[in-house]
Structure formats: C-alpha cells, structure tokens
Amino acid sequence: MLFKLSLKNMKKSFKDYAIYFLTLVLGVAIFYMFNSIDSQQAMLEVSSSTRDLIKLMISLLGFVSVFIAIVLGFLIVYANNFLINRRKREFGIYMTLGMGRRQISKIILIETIIVGILSLIVGIVIGIFGSQFMSVLVAKLFEADMTEFTFVFSIDSCIKTCVYFAIMFVAVMIFNTITISRYKLINLLNANKKNEEIKIKNPVISVIIFIISAIVLGIAYYLVTGGMNKLESDEQLLVPILMGIVGTVGVFWSLSGFILKLIQSRKKLYLSGTNMFVLRQLNNKINTTVVSMTVICLMLFMTISVLSSSLSIQTSMDAELEEMTPVDLNLYKTANLPESYKNPYTGKVTNYTKEQIEDSKESISYTLESNGYDMNNLKDIVEISVYSIPGWTWEKSLGDYFETAKQQFKSLNYDTLEPIIKVSDYNKLARLYGIKEYSIENDDEYIVLCDFESMVSLRNHELNKGGIIEINGKEYHSKYDSCQEGFYLMSTSHTNTGIILVSDNFELKEEWKEQEFLAANYNANTEEEKEKMNLVFTEDDSIFYKNINDKDIKLEGMTKISIIEASKGLTSMIIFIAIYLGIIFLIASSAILALKQLTESSDNKQRYTILRKIGCDEKMINKALFRQIFIFFMLPLIVAIIHSIFGIKFILTVSAVVASTDELLPSVIITVITIGIIYGLYFWATYSGSKRIIKNES
C-alpha cells in the first residue's frame, strides 16, 4: 500500500524531483567518470613512467573523491530538504488521516530508494559514455596513442560510485526521519500560509554601499594584477582575497537596490509592462540571498578560473617545454673533485675515491666511452666546461642591491658561485640549441644570461648601473644593461637563474673548472629508436649504468623524453583534479541556486496570482518569471566572470605563463561550453519548475 502511494507520489511530483534528480545524475556521472580513469584505454597506452604518475594521480583522486562525496552529500541533503518542505501539506493530510510519522518516513524512504536507484542507473550510464570522451581528453593530455578505440567499462569505479552514493542516501534517509519526527501537525497543514516579512532597504544607502564595494573590488583587482609587485609574501595575498570577498558581499547586498534606483530614475523603462514587478521581486529576494549569492558567485569564480587557466597553462607550458628542450640529451658531472669535501651547511664530510677523482678530471665522452657506452648512439655532440671563480658569488653580482634583495628573499643562498662559461663555448651550444649567440669584443666585458623572472629583476638593478665587478684585482663590467636570454641546461620552463659569459681571453684557471657538460642528439630517425636509446639512461639495469655505479661515478643529466613525461604528468595531474573539482563546484552552485529559486517561486505564487487577477495573461507572467530567474542566474555569473578575468590573469602571472589570446581562447571556449551546459540545464529545470509551481492553484 505504502509502496503504491510512494510510486503515485513520484509520478505526480516528478517535475518537483527534476532538480534533485538532475543533481544526483550529474553527481553520479562525474563521480564515475573521474574514478574510472585507471581502466580507461588511454591509460593502457601511455609509457611506463607516465603510468607511475597516473598511479599517484589515482590515489590523489581517491582523496579528492572523498571530499567531493562530502560536498555532494550536503548538496543532496539540501535538495531533498527542499522536496520535503514542498510537501509539508501533503504529509499533514496523511497525518490527519491517521498515518503515523513512522509510516510517513517509510513513504519517503521508499521514494528515496527509488529515486536513488534510478539516478544511479542513469548516472552510471551517462558516466560510461562520458568516460569515453574523457578517454580522448586523457589521451591528449598524456599523448597516448588512441588510434584504436575500445569501449571501456570500469567495474571498480561502478562499485565505488554505488557505495559512496548509498552512504549518501542513508544520510538523506536519516535526515528525513529526523525532520519528519520534528514536524507538528498544525505547522504542516498551515505550511503554505506562512508569510515572510519583507525588509526594504534604503535605496540611497544601497547606492553608497554599491559604490564602495565597487571601489574595494577595483583595488583588489589592481592588487592582483597591476600592483602585484607590491605583494611580497603569501600573507599579503590575503588582503586582496579578503577585499574580494567583502566587495562581493557588498555588491550583492546593494546591487538590486542600486539597479532599482537606476531604473526608477528612468520612468519610461520603469513604468513599462512588468518591469516594475520584476525589479521589486529581485530587490526583495536578493536581500534574503546575499550570503548564498556570494557563495555561488565565488564558487563560479573558482570554477571559471580553474578550468580556463589550467587548460591554458597546459597549452603554454607545452610551448615552453618545446623551447626549453632543444636536444635529446644533457649530461653533466662535477669536475675537479677534491679528496674530501665538507658540506658547509651540514658539516658532513664526503671522501672521494681515486677512481672518482680521476674521472672528474676527464670529459664526459671519456666517461661514456670508458664505461661501455656506444658513442654511435649520439650525434651533434657539444662538450663544454663550466667554471666558477672564487669570490664571484650572487652577492657580488647583485652589488649594492644585495641588502635590499636579502630582505626581500631571505632564503636565497647568496654565496652561490656564479657559473661561468667562455663565450665561444656557449656559442657552440647555442648553435646546436638554435638559440641566440653572443659575442664579447673587449676582454673586460661579461654577459649575464638569465631567464628566471624574479632573478632577472634582482640582477637588473646592478646591471643597469654597469655591473662593475672586481675579480682578482681586475675590473670587469657588463656588456648589456640587463640580463639576456639563454640557458645551457634543459628544463621544463624558464628556470635559468644566471650564467655568466666571459671573453675567451679571460684567464680561467684549470682548478676553477666546476662542471663538465655535454649536449647531444640521439643518432636515430624514429621516436621508437629514440625511446630505446633513452632507456640506457633511465633503466637501472643497463650495462652502462651498472658500470658507472660500480665506480660510484655520479653522472647526472636529463633527457628530452623524461623531461616531457615528467612535466606532462604533473601538469596533467593538476589539471585533472582541477577540472574534477571545478565541475563539482559548478554543479553544487547551480543546484543551490536552482533550489533557492524554486523555494522562492512557491513563496511568490501568491504574487503571480495577483498579477493574473489584475489582468496579466500567461505570456506576460511567464515573461516576468523568466526574466526574474534569468537575472538571478546571470548576476552571480557575471560578477564571477569579472572576478575571473582578473583571477586568470593572476594565475597566469604567478605560474609565469605568458599566454597570448590565441592560446587562451580554446580553453575559454571549453570552459564556456561546460558552464553553459550545466548552468543552462539547471536554469531550464528551474524555469519550468517555477512555471509549474506558479500555475498551480491559480
């Protein structure tokens, strides 16, 4: 009997369930998609080192999923609460008919179970199809080979999703039982009659608050973009964040009053159709929703910034990666090893063996050859030596600016010796790398190459003044008044903190030699061959590796392949989690907004009935309703978009990414589509739901 009643209720209030159902289905689908990554086809195709990273990512995703489950849990309880509130009267009638609270709880229980099972099934089906699309995305991020397409279903993820959501449903059931047990019959029956007292704000105060909030936001925007150099520590970043939050609250508190005042002054617009009514509706409601509007706006802001900036960081990192890895291989080792070395910081003494010391006096190709490496594997070999001159430290290079720099960046090791390369040596390398070559005509000139941004700004202070430095009784000065572009070690991004190029006539003593360096390409035509050659340096059990390990020779280096894999893996991982969180935030904020609107629509039913009574036809009423809900959905979105413009700029600057509009555009488009679909779905569900509520009992 109760089961039948539940089923009938569900059929009857199916549209009321729309938002609840939508949220559940999206939640389940997203949850399934992100938890099924490990079994996706793309994962089977990527290389082994990337797979390790993916393993790490999956365990990270596991943690994130718990967090997401909690967020979704709250959301579901909230959405469910809305449904129960909508049906207070119905339950009241059951109770007057003699039904006990326990039986009502049972009805709701059955309904929850049915909706739960339905949404799980639909959600997982959508998730399965969605994960096929995800697979393509994963393939793109990790550069996997996706020529063959197979349909993948992850049982693990399916079970995980079911378990997590089952727990959420149990929470919902417990919550419902508690709510029902607290109801009093009189309140249930009179539930529809409760009237909210309306508070109307002084429009003049609204205008003032709005202007103040706009200024506060403006300052916050300036602080994270133009005035960013003034932000010296992490704590100072809190200032614009707090200002942003306060400004947002202020804007939402005053916006409707401000708009009202603005439009009221334009009588033609104000006294036209239902404009007056819609504006007053907004003004009335936005007062009670300042907090939720702010939360929704900030959530949207995070979603937009995270989605679009993470995608564009990826794009521009790819470009930088390409630039910073011009050859296949970099190898280096410390030259001139002493018999023993005492670490000045830890005080630990390291003794070197005879073999190590001998090898350190030789070139890298010697090390390679003498340890059984086939030199035919390499071509375009360039070998150079890097020196360091006692006394020529960062501190010395910074000159007068050292004191200021030390205050600003306390943790830098200012006694680090500058790496010094002869200009002709560097040019050999530059020719191989395909980057700019330099020349030094006068023997007392030097050039600083540095592309790590914060270091560049430190160094330029002294270079600007000529960079005059005294070394061993001789005076030298910089050829240029600023740092120049260039590097010798490959890396994932611009991280060269400084190299000094000196004239070939500069007297560099043999004992100053600090490092031997080799750059080369693999002697191979295809990627497969290159990968094979790369294994010699990455696999622990290669003969060459064993040989140098036996002698305890420390040959360090990096290969293009490993740099790209590491970098891609890491950024992809961050992006993945960012997208996951972003979409969940988006669902959460849209759902809250939708439910809030629906709740208000039932409160507004009476007002719309009055409109109908004084002669508004359905078309006018629907138009008014549409505009009202549209504005409500758009306001937080617009404010969030404005926030995001500055937020994205900030993120890009902090992550040292210079993204051009072309690079930003695709990620922005993807973000817009994602938000458009999810937000649009909720908007549509809200509008049609509200329309139904308003039509009822007219």
Place this chain on the structure above:
Amino acid sequence: MSNVLEIKNIEKYYGNKSNLTKAINNISFNVEKGEFVGIMGASGSGKTTLLNCISTIDRVTAGNIIIDGKDITRLKGKHLNKFRREELGFIFQDFNLLDTLTAYENIAIALTIQKVDHKEIDKKVKEIAEKLDITDILKKYPYQISGGQKQRVASARAIITNPKLILADEPTGALDSKSARQLLETFETLNKSLNATILMVTHDSFSASYAHRILFIKDGKIFNELVKGEDTRKEFFEKIIEVQTLLGGDLNDVI
C-alpha cells in the same frame, strides 16, 4: 441609459450527469451604466460563481454575458485576457496588493501592463490618489498602511484603467466597521464623480445598503430584487434586513 452588463439566462453546472450541482440556475439581469448594484446571498448561494463568470475567470454552461455590447462567453484566450485587463476592474476581499510594491506602484501596474505611456501613468495615478485621499501614502508599502487604506489603494488600481465595470468581491470583508464605512463612501465617490459602474458581492447588509439596487440570490436563482429609489440609506437598510429574514436560509434550514 445603456446597459453595461446584460446577463441572459446563464447557467453553470458542476459535476457530471449522475451528480449534478447547479451553481447558477437560469439567472438574467441587467446593469445600467453608472449603477451601483449589490448581490447578496448566503454562502453557497452561487454569488461567487456568478461573479467569477462575469469576471471571465470561469465559464458559463449556458446563456450569454454581454458586457458593453460584447458577448464575453464567446471570447477566447488572448482576447479574454485583453478584455479582462482593459474593460474590468477588480476589488478583492483580501486586497490582493503586491507586498513588494509601493502603493503608487501597485496602482501604476494596472496601467503598465496595458502599455500606457509613462507620463500619462504618473498623471493618472496622482489624479486618482487625490480623489481617493491616498496621496500621502503613495510612497508606502502595503505592510505600512492600514486595511482601509489598502482597500482604497486596491480601489484606485481597479478604477484607474477606466473600466466599463468594477467587480468587488466582499470588499469590506476584511475591514473593521470604520474602515468599511470609509471604503463604501469611496465607492460612492467612484460611482458618483467618476460615473463608475460597480457590481459588489457581499453578505453584509450594511455594505449592501450603499448600493442602488440589490439582487438576492438563493440556490443559484434570483430570489428577490430591492431598489433603493428615494429611500434613505436607513430605510433601505431595514428593507434589506427584512428580505434577509425572509430569505433566512439559516432559519429555514433549522425548521
């Protein structure tokens, strides 16, 4: 004088064949321009159904309702809404003012939804407020003013569109006696100085005594008709009481 409202043999049935309720059972009457007509009857007599049919909210089963020469039983959809918006004015028992709008806006909205020019709206609202003595509360919200004032605002909203017919459904039902008297005097003003035609449904004899003519309805039929004529209101009131006693639904039922 021309008839603003002509009702010809209307009937309204509810239910189905096996269980038929005749809410209105063959009613016919006319209301002339500038008349103030009261409709009285006990609850369940069919007076609200009658009003709903005239106000186009409900449809009749048979018969014709002709307002200003237009048969509204033949109007449909869009035209019906337009007709209701432009030719009828409503005053309800529970005021039906929009709580989010000021008094001024509540009156103005009746015109804005008719797409009247904004300059004219302002002028008209001020004019009517002057007549109904609500100028000083125009900037206030419904929750800031008394029930009587609310009903006068509602009356202003009903009259401002210059309707052919004003339909008032128990307008004094939610008012104390002083406010009720003020409101009825307002109705007289509307009726006399603006030549408004008013059809008022009430079960309160005192309210009814302000009308020129009263139709008594019982069980869906016109039971009696009283015309004020040259009587004073007091005499008219006594006559109403007499008819009501005669009608005395409650008493009859007891016997």
